[in-house]
Amino acid sequence: MGLLVDGVWRDQWYDTKKSGGSFERSAAKFRNWITADGSAGPSGDAGFAAESGRYHLYVSYACPWAHRALIFRKLKGLEDHIGVSAVHSDMLGDGWTFQTDDHGATGDRLYGLPFARDIYLKADPKFSGRVTVPILWDTERETIVSNESSEIIRMFNSAFDAITGNDDDYWPADLRAAIEPVNDRIYETFNNGVYRAGFATTQEAYDAAVHPLFDTMDWIDDRLSEKRYLMGDRLTEADWRLFTTLVRFDKVYHLHFKCNRKRLIDYPHLWAYTRELFQVPGVAETVNFDHIVRHYHYSHETINPHRIIPINPVIDFAAPHGRA
Incomplete structure (x- = not known):
């Protein structure tokens, strides 16, 4: 870039x-x-x-x-x-x-x-x-x-x-104060954390990014064991901000960015939650895995100098999520 x-x-x-x-x-x-x-x-x-x-x-x-x-x-x-x-x-x-x-x-x-x-x-x-x-x-x-x-x-x-005429509200006034700290932690340690781990050029910088990243994944998985969504029973912007990193995790960040302590599919609540969001009507149409996999592995020459595109795991985001 x-x-x-x-x-x-x-x-x-x-x-x-x-x-x-x-x-x-x-x-x-x-x-x-x-x-x-x-x-x-x-x-x-x-x-x-x-x-x-x-x-x-x-x-x-x-x-x-x-x-x-x-x-x-x-x-x-x-x-x-x-x-x-x-x-x-x-x-x-x-x-x-x-x-x-x-x-x-x-x-x-x-x-x-x-x-x-x-x-x-x-x-x-x-x-x-x-x-x-x-x-x-x-x-x-x-x-x-x-x-x-x-x-x-x-x-x-x-x-x-x-x-x-669409008044669906993903930033409801009564939840804004509660959403902000959730957004902040997820952005700093997870959304941006995968990049901080992947683009680190010293062991110290990598360690400083990757451990908080998995601490946050553990925290989210625990949170989702008691809540359907991050803020309870309503989908909010916090869920969608999280989703776009989750959907890329096993196909890109786990391997390419060395975020490999665990996979998304190893987290029972987080993995089911990701499938549920993927299956919200219209959302799957916004996901282009060909672009995602190609971009990261081909564009980042400092990480993948030979630009080899991996075959990647087969992951079924359309499998039943069981989260009623």
């Missing part, structure tokens, strides 16, 4: 020497919000009103952060209102590209541009930072609304309800 510096592309990986071998994720740079009436959200500028057909979502099927946005687009009935372009699974010297010689890759459906970085440069010709997905684009103002997945899913959760 490269980056832009004052609008110029550099094929440059994260410099873990500066961080003692630890992977440090860059913060998202675009933090505007779509709101029902166009008023300003918690950050950024006003002027991004919810309108059918105005916004476009750029994703990678491989990326768990982009996957969150795809799931919320599906669950909230936004497919007829927000278009999607999917990048190629390989992320090499040019970063994410819009090549189409890959199952599911669509090309740039708005502008026909060759690289995801071109979308960033269209928003800001002097942009500096990592070129990440998801990208939520405003076709009216021709700029990026947001590239922060945790905020995009909250926009999708409620901003378009008056347009779609």
Whole structure:
């Protein structure tokens, strides 16, 4: 993954020497919000009103952060209102590209541009930072609304309800205070923890990431022995934020990122829970295992220099979950 510096592309990986071998994720740079009436959200500028057909979502099927946005687009009935372009699974010297010689890759459906970085440069010709997905684009103002997945899913959760008539709420007001610490622990030690383990370049950095990761998996499995979902009997954003890492765990993170103390399928409650979420209507359609497996093993040359794609375990996510 490269980056832009004052609008110029550099094929440059994260410099873990500066961080003692630890992977440090860059913060998202675009933090505007779509709101029902166009008023300003918690950050950024006003002027991004919810309108059918105005916004476009750029994703990678491989990326768990982009996957969150795809799931919320599906669950909230936004497919007829927000278009999607999917990048190629390989992320090499040019970063994410819009090549189409890959199952599911669509090309740039708005502008026909060759690289995801071109979308960033269209928003800001002097942009500096990592070129990440998801990208939520405003076709009216021709700029990026947001590239922060945790905020995009909250926009999708409620901003378009008056347009779609879908008022399912995955960020309910009465659970928000309880959801936040759950989100924080899962993000730090699990969602981002798999990357901190996988991209570590010292034993110390790896150990510091991998042990809390499995402590959290143990904690979640225990929690799910008493609760159907993370927050009780209601599906919330906390579940979907967790799911996109879980669904990739045995096929990618266990082997490729050396998160191999246990497999997802070794956790009875966590594995059944993952199958249940996978089987929620429409969710399986957002999962592209071909992209997921190909992307990680082919793109990360520092981890897999010969770019050999493993055969991987056969895992039946459609098996009955038994969680009534």
